[in-house]
Amino acid sequence: MATTTGPTLTPLPSTLPEETGGARREARRRATLEWIAVHSLAIAAALFFLLPFVFVFLTAVMSSDQALTRELWPHTWEWGNFATVWNTPGFLTWWRNTLLYAGLGTVLAVGSSIPVAYALAKFRFRGRNLAMMLVIAMMMLPPQVVVVPMYLFWAKQLDLAGTLWPLIIPFAFGNAFTIFLLRQFLLTIPKEYTEAARIDGCSEFRTMVRIVLPMAKPAIAAVALFHFFYCWNDYFGPQIYASENPAAWTLSYGLESFKGAHQTDWNLTMAATVMIMAPVIVVFFFAQKAFIEGVTLTGVKG
Amino acid sequence: MSTVHPGLRAKRRKANLRTLGFLSPWLIGFSVFFAYPLISTVYFSFMKYDGFAPPTWVGLKNWTYVFSDYPFFWPALRNTLWLVLVMVSLRVLFGLGIGLLITKIKTGAGLFRTFFYLPYLAPPVAATMSFVFLLNPGTGPANTVLNALGLPEPGWFTDPSWSKPSLTLLALWGIGDLMVIFMAALLDVPKEQYEAAELDGAGPWHRFRFVTLPNISPIVLFAVITGVIATMQYYTEPLVAAKVASGVIGGSGQQFEPGYPDRTTLTVPQIVYNLGFQRFDTGAACVVALVLFALAMTFTAVLMRRRSGFMTAED
Numbered sequence: 001m002a003t004t005t006g007p008t009l010t011p012l013p014s015t016l017p018e019e020t021g022g023a024r025r026e027a028r029r030r031a032t033l034e035w036i037a038v039h040s041l042a043i044a045a046a047l048f049f050l051l052p053f054v055f056v057f058l059t060a061v062m063s064s065d066q067a068l069t070r071e072l073w074p075h076t077w078e079w080g081n082f083a084t085v086w087n088t089p090g091f092l093t094w095w096r097n098t099l100l101y102a103g104l105g106t107v108l109a110v111g112s113s114i115p116v117a118y119a120l121a122k123f124r125f126r127g128r129n130l131a132m133m134l135v136i137a138m139m140m141l142p143p144q145v146v147v148v149p150m151y152l153f154w155a156k157q158l159d160l161a162g163t164l165w166p167l168i169i170p171f172a173f174g175n176a177f178t179i180f181l182l183r184q185f186l187l188t189i190p191k192e193y194t195e196a197a198r199i200d201g202c203s204e205f206r207t208m209v210r211i212v213l214p215m216a217k218p219a220i221a222a223v224a225l226f227h228f229f230y231c232w233n234d235y236f237g238p239q240i241y242a243s244e245n246p247a248a249w250t251l252s253y254g255l256e257s258f259k260g261a262h263q264t265d266w267n268l269t270m271a272a273t274v275m276i277m278a279p280v281i282v283v284f285f286f287a288q289k290a291f292i293e294g295v296t297l298t299g300v301k302g
Numbered sequence: 303m304s305t306v307h308p309g310l311r312a313k314r315r316k317a318n319l320r321t322l323g324f325l326s327p328w329l330i331g332f333s334v335f336f337a338y339p340l341i342s343t344v345y346f347s348f349m350k351y352d353g354f355a356p357p358t359w360v361g362l363k364n365w366t367y368v369f370s371d372y373p374f375f376w377p378a379l380r381n382t383l384w385l386v387l388v389m390v391s392l393r394v395l396f397g398l399g400i401g402l403l404i405t406k407i408k409t410g411a412g413l414f415r416t417f418f419y420l421p422y423l424a425p426p427v428a429a430t431m432s433f434v435f436l437l438n439p440g441t442g443p444a445n446t447v448l449n450a451l452g453l454p455e456p457g458w459f460t461d462p463s464w465s466k467p468s469l470t471l472l473a474l475w476g477i478g479d480l481m482v483i484f485m486a487a488l489l490d491v492p493k494e495q496y497e498a499a500e501l502d503g504a505g506p507w508h509r510f511r512f513v514t515l516p517n518i519s520p521i522v523l524f525a526v527i528t529g530v531i532a533t534m535q536y537y538t539e540p541l542v543a544a545k546v547a548s549g550v551i552g553g554s555g556q557q558f559e560p561g562y563p564d565r566t567t568l569t570v571p572q573i574v575y576n577l578g579f580q581r582f583d584t585g586a587a588c589v590v591a592l593v594l595f596a597l598a599m600t601f602t603a604v605l606m607r608r609r610s611g612f613m614t615a616e617d
Contacts, residue, residue, distance in 0.1 A: 026568055028399050038406045045400060048418045052475065053420070055443040056432045070446045094498075112327040119324035125317070131325070140602040142535040144571040145595045148334070148578045149342035152353070173331030201481050204320055233425040235538040240579065252427045256542055259431060263549070275429045280423045288416075295482040298528075 030063055053277075060271040067267040081271040088261075091272075093247060099162050101238075101250055102231035109171035109178050110224050116174050117182035118208045122194055132183075138176035143236055151240055154193040162245035167237045178223045185219035186212065200293075222294030225287055229280065251276050340595070342361075343537075347588040364585035368577075368593075372586060377565040378573045379464065379593075384538060385569070387469045390529035394522065397477045401484025403516075422478025430542040433472045434459050459547035462564040469540055469567065480525055487521040488514065527601060534598045537575075540567040570594050 059133035060081055062074045085091060119125075120132060150234050189212060197207040213220070235252045242248035249257070255276055259269045284291060322329075347364055351357035368399050404415055421429065437444050437458035445455040458468045497514045504512065515522075540561075548562035561568030561578050571594065578587030 002340060034406075037583060038403065039409065041403055042407050042414050045403060046414060049417050049421055049475065052432055052436055055436055055584065059435065059443075068441055070441050070445055070449075072446060099398055112331075115324040116328040119321055123317075123321050123324070125321045134332060134336075135328070137330065137599065137602055140598050142571055142598055144535070144537070144574040145344060145591045146336065146339035147574065148346060148584055149339040151578075152342075152584075153339070170331065170335050172327070172527075173335065174328035175331075177330060181309075204324075227421070233426050235542070236575075239575075251426060251539075252425055253539050255427050255431065256545065259546060267494070270432060273432055276428045277424050280419060280425065283438070284420070284423055292420075292482055295479050296486045298479075 008111070014250060015172050056270050057274055060266055060274045062267045064267050065266050067270075068264065072193045077203045080195065081267055082275065085258075085268055085272045085275060087271075088258065090246060090249065091258075092247050092252060094251045097242075097248060098232060098250040099254070100289075101167055101234075102228045105168050105231045106227045107226050109175040109227050110167065110220060112172055112174045112222075113178040114213070114247060117186055118212065120179070121183045121186035122191075122208075123187075135176050135183075136283065139180055144179060147236075147240060154241065161241060163248050164238070164250075167231075167234070171252045175227065178227055181223050181226075181294070182216070182219060185216055185297060189215055218290065219297065220291055221287070221290040222297060223288050225283075226294050232280065303474045319548070328512045343588045343595075345384070345596055345599040346584050347592055348404030349585050351584040352582045353584060360585065364583075364589045368586050368589045372573075372577070373575050374560060374565060374568055375590065376410035376568050377561060378568040381540075381561075381566065382533065382536070382570045382597075384466060386530055388466070390526060390533055392474055392479060393469060393477060396474050397525065398484050398518075398522070400477055400481045401538050402516055404481060404485050405488045415481075418481050420519050421475045424476065427471065427542050428478065430539045431546055433468070433475070434546045435545055437468055437471075453591055459543050459567075460563055465543070465547075465563055465566040469543060470472070472539060472543075480529075483521060483525065488545040496563060517523045523615040528606065531598065532603050533553050534594065535571060537571040540569050541572055543567060570597070 040237060055072065058074055061077045061079060062077060063078050066075055120128065120135070154166035160166050194207055195212055197211050234250070235253055238250045238253040242250065242253065255272055257271050260266045346357065348359060348361060349357035350360045350363070382422070400418055403454045404411060404418065407414055436442050439445060439455065439460055448455050456464045458464050491514055496509055499509050501515050544560070544562040544567045545558060558573060570590065572589050574590050575592065577583045577590060
């Protein structure tokens with residue numbers, strides 16, 4: 001749990017030496033009031049963020065009939081709903097496909113982006129700024145802009161529609177977002193390290209692998225997590241390439257059709273929703289630091 | 303170049319080859335997955351092509367069709383602009399508010415931060431399905447609570463005037479990334495500036511206005527621009543919400559009226575899909591794709607100019 005790493009602003013000194021006891025009491029009273037106000041607001045906000053999870057979970061353990069009523073608390077706790085979802089034909093396939101897409105995609109994207117980010121951060125060459133601008137342009141490009149020719153390319157030329165390969169293979173050629181974030185991080189590593197290695201006669205590739213990458217481990221972990229969850233959450237990609245073949249569906253895409261197969265069964269749909277959210281939340285609790293670092297990395301100022 | 307020593311020239315060539323080697327994955331990726339499809343999109347925008355019969359040249363016909371005859375184009379563009387204006391500004395304001403709140407919390411800050419961050423992690427499809435359920439006008443928990451409090455019960459995702467506010471609510475729920483960015487920026491504001499302002503008698507509002515805001519303005523700009531770009535790509539949430547709320551989900555062959563209710567949840571990326579993959583009108587889909595490209599690149603150009611923390615200073 002994250003109880004120790006929270007941000008705290010050191011309170012300003014509330015007393016000045018010449019202050020009287022009355023003023024000090026007044027300052028303390030004001031501090032107490034502020035504490036109460038801030039924490040009430042925080043609790044209200046926490047309810048806004050947490051109640052949806054609570055209601056979703058409570059519905060997931062209701063009976064089908066009760067899920068259609070206005071009652072909020074389950075009469076009987078139907079833990080079997082989770083088993084029903086798990087045993088739904090296809091559910092395990094969706095898991096396997098999601099893990100394949102997210103796992104292989106992440107390894108390929110991070111592996112192929114590292115040398116590119118390294119070159120953009122550490123080499124001086126003509127056209128470096130242009131290359132950086134093109135990386136950013138690629139990052140900003142909505143996938144829908146190029147989807148029509150890309151689909152035709154994969155479906156007509158390579159006959160790979162109905163599989164996850166059109167989603168995975170492109171990651172072997174660098175991912176703009178990963179390149180950008182890694183490059184931002186690599187810029188912060190002082191030049192002295194690479195220069196020292198160069199003077200010692202170390203090849204550029206060796207310098208990257210042996211000197212720089214070990215220092216970039218937290219950033220690599222952060223971009224890997226980001227990429228993994230991008231794939232985990234991706235709906236558009238599987239919809240384009242995998243929708244015609246249920247054996248290639250992923251969790252995000254399958255969840256929607258799951259609701260289709262269980263029109264009125266909100267309890268099962270919510271149970272499936274819980275099961276898709278749960279791994280993300282579990283991973284977050286183990287890798288909180290990498291997540292937060294990843295987010296702050298995207299927002300760092302120059 | 304003739305003055306350059308031959309040894310130096312060889313060394314320079316070696317360095318260029320090395321750079322090329324390091325960049326090669328991306329150079330291939332850029333050509334195959336960016337430049338080539340972009341050029342093809344321009345090509346197809348002038349072609350009649352259903353994906354089967356060979357493409358034929360039709361000039362500007364696809365363009366005039368999209369702008370004057372395709373009934374979903376203008377609603378989609380209007381919705382996207384509405385979302386850019388309203389959703390992005392509310393997200394920035396709310397994210398900043400939550401960021402400020404979290405820096406003021408003295409007890410249990412880490413726990414609160416975790417709570418505020420969690421919804422950001424929920425997969426969009428799962429989050430959208432949850433919200434359609436929670437905001438279900440008949441039996442959803444949200445209206446049950448509103449009813450118990452004696453408040454009116456909106457139709458949420460099924461009411462044309464509430465569908466975009468409902469999507470906005472969903473977007474505000476997933477504010478965790480902005481909260482963390484603002485929190486980091488707020489903690490970076492030099493404390494001495496607050497102390498100096500306080501000694502000058504500045505109240506909380508003046509401290510925020512004249513100390514906090516100038517210090518975090520690059521991050522605010524960053525949040526606005528990345529928000530606009532994300533909204534340009536806004537696809538999964540409105541599509542899933544419309545499908546689930548209209549009761550037409552999954553199962554092939556089912557007819558789905560895009561943008562339910564009343565085209566209010568249609569976005570520009572959605573109509574690329576509708577034209578290209580449901581109507582098999584490749585040419586018109588490419589026209590919309592180019593409009594989307596123009597919109598996205600306009601905002602990227604603004605970003606590059608302002609540099610809003612995106613391009614770290616060149617060493």
